Amino acid sequence: MSALFSLKGQKALVTGASRGLGKAIAVALAEAGACVLCCSSTLEGASATASLIRAKGGEAAVLAADLADMEQVRALADSALALGEVHILVNCGGTIFRAPAVDYPMEEWQKVMRVNLDSAFLLSQLLGAEMLKRGQGKIINIASMLSYSGGITVPAYTASKHAITGLTKALANEWAASGLNINAIAPGYFRTDNTFALQQDQVRNQAILARIPSGRWGEPEDLAGAAVFLASSASNYVNGHVLAVDGGWLAR
Known part of the structure; x- marks a missing residue:
């Protein structure tokens, strides 16, 4: 049974790997046997994640790209492929900007959409093309609870995460018959930088906890099993x- 979850001999590219959910996913894939290409906006950003993986006996390399810049995203795909076949892509890199919809700056809207959605599509397209030639590949997109609801003062983030679920289904419809698996993980309320404002808001924090049957916020490591399952x-x-x-x- 353990062979079903082994990633030995696989190479994974994980964006947003410097901290939070991306870091936890990168470490989990490495512990399952994958060589992990840890990507963040700077080379220094994901170096700690790669060092942690190596300290645990795993294989890792560090890549960098500003996910708001599609030319850098293209270069990221080229750099990853230059290191060999990429079997697993995890589109985890993301950003959020909070403001009332009536005041929401268009430049912030566009940045959130580029980082959260456009980069995920472009990396899936570029690496997916190679996966299609090989007849095998795993793409994991990171969705959100805001893929299901509207949220408050985060219209761009909500729109991007609704779109991520649609993109996941659209790519599966086109590529599943060719041996690719395209799925998404929708994390609940996790303790990360993106949710720091909610954690500090006592009213929102208590309302969130009251709705979670488990009675606690998620920790990044809680995503490990789901990520390994979808990658294996x-x-x-x-x-x-x-x-x-x-x-x-x-369920509540």
């Missing part, structure tokens, strides 16, 4: 699925 052969007949890892939030 254990999920070979799972396609176009959005896996909620939310402590029961959606």
Whole structure:
């Protein structure tokens, strides 16, 4: 059974790997046997993640790209492929900007969409083309609880995460028959930089906790099992699925 979840001999590119969810996913894939290309906006950003992986006996390399810049995203794909076949892509890099919709700056809207959605599509397109030639590949997009609801003062983030679920299904429809698996993980409320403002807001924090059946915020390591499952052969007949890892939030 353990062979189903082994990633030995696989290479994974993980964006947003410097901290939070991306770091936890990168470490989990490495512990399952994958060589992980850890990407963040700077080479220094993901170096600690790569060092941690190596300290645990795993293989890792560091790449960098500003996900708001599509030319850098293209260069990232080229750099990853120059290191050999990429079997797993995890589109985890993201950003958020909070403001009331009536005052929301268009430049912030466009940045959030570029980072959260455009880069995910472009990397999927560029690396997916090579996966299609090989007849095998795993793409994991990071969705959100705001893929299901509207949120408050985060219209761009919400729109991007709704779009990520649609993109996941669209790519699965086109590529599943060619041996690719395209799925998403929808994290619930996790303790990360993106949710720091909510954690500090006592009213929102208590309202969030009251709705989570597990009674706690998620920790980044809580995503490890879901990521390894969707990256491994254990999920070979799972396609176009959005896996909620939310402590029961959606069930309440």
